[in-house]
Amino acid sequence: MPSLKLENVAKHFGGLKAVDKVSMEVPPGEITGLIGPNGAGKSTVVNMISGVLALTEGDITVDGVSVATDRADIVARKGVARTFQNIRLLPEATVLDNVMIGFHRREEAGVLAQMLGLPAARRDTKRFEEKAWDLLRRFRMEDFAEYEAGNLAYGHQRRVEMMRAIAAEPDIVLLDEPVAGMNDVESDELATIFRELADSGMGLLLIEHNVGFVTRLCKKVYVLDSGRMIASGDPEAVVRDPQVVAAYIGTSGH
Ligand SMILES: Nc1ncnc2c1ncn2[C@@H]1O[C@H](COP(=O)(O)OP(=O)(O)O)[C@@H](O)[C@H]1O
Ligand SMILES: [Mg+2]
Incomplete structure (x- = not known):
């Protein structure tokens, strides 16, 4: 490391x-x-x-x-990942989607493949979803997965930001x-x-x-x-x- x-x-x-x-x-x-x-x-x-x-x-x-x-x-x-002193999330997207954005760095199949719905991209999405759920459980946020991030309490928004930051390992x-x-x-x-x-x-x-x-x-x-x-x-x-x-x-x- x-x-x-x-x-x-x-x-x-x-x-x-x-x-x-x-x-x-x-x-x-x-x-x-x-x-x-x-x-x-x-x-x-x-x-x-x-x-x-x-x-x-x-x-x-x-x-x-x-x-x-x-x-x-x-x-x-x-x-090198980071969080911001002033939280930056997609407020209208769900907690799960905000965490999923964090996987972008390690996206192996690529954006084009995802747009075309190619099998490799679908596999990536599935794998990322599973990893996102692992993170949600670790941060005790699984009950909030489908909530709009912008509606969460401040402390919970901070957790979402942190999950997104560490998603890409x-x-x-x-x-x-x-x-x-x-x-x-x-x-x-x-x-x-x-x-x-x-x-x-x-x-x-x-x-x-x-x-x-x-x-x-x-x-x-x-x-x-x-x-x-x-x-x-x-x-x-x-x-x-x-x-x-x-x-x-x-x-x-x-
Ligand atoms: N983009 C900027 N333009 C001008 N001054 C800035 C800018 N960013 C920070 N500063 C100034 O730099 C100093 C350090 O700020 P900052 O790094 O935010 O401090 P801290 O995070 O320790 O509170 C402060 O005086 C702040 O006003
Ligand atoms: Mg500061």
Whole structure:
């Protein structure tokens, strides 16, 4: 399983250094945390990795190969999936269909074959449907399969987004505040799923405001503040780092 690496990555928006020479690694089989106050640059990091935003400087590699100039669809095909801080679903499609969209990357028979209804495509569809049901069960969402995604409660919409992101069995998944707005029971259920995904070999990057949640789940944590990496390492040590404590003062509640 490949590792994701950022080397001296920067993103400038005009005069603003939203991300300033950041280096980090998301190894396989682990949950890596990225924390920091609002506006620290966390989502910008995810947007650069996933090919949504171009880098100003630096390099991003997957398995040692640069993906820094790849478009979003290419990065996805290379095994890097993501969720969005602001949920993006097809609100009028069913939960099942939203999950099915996630299989697109591994679609073996191809879109044309599907349109023509060729047997290989029908086999793919059937196989994907079975896999989609596996995911729905794993996320305890099978009762909602035929619901319109847009009508679901917020926490359930987040689950749909996550199922879609991992449907294609990515090597690396970037989760931008996946438990925001969830209660403790819901976030604990997701924590269990995150651990299972990491145990299966996937590399997870978990962006989160809730420091306790990250500390419990992550092997290593990186801390961004105003675009700069101010600390990294063992979660217990990082959250006691005076610079990190200072960065969070006055921002608790976010
Ligand atoms: N597309 C953009 N254009 C201009 N400024 C942006 C853009 N995206 C983010 N920013 C700015 O970059 C900084 C980091 O934002 P963001 O990455 O969203 O932070 P975080 O996710 O840590 O809250 C903020 O000051 C934000 O206003
Ligand atoms: Mg953000």
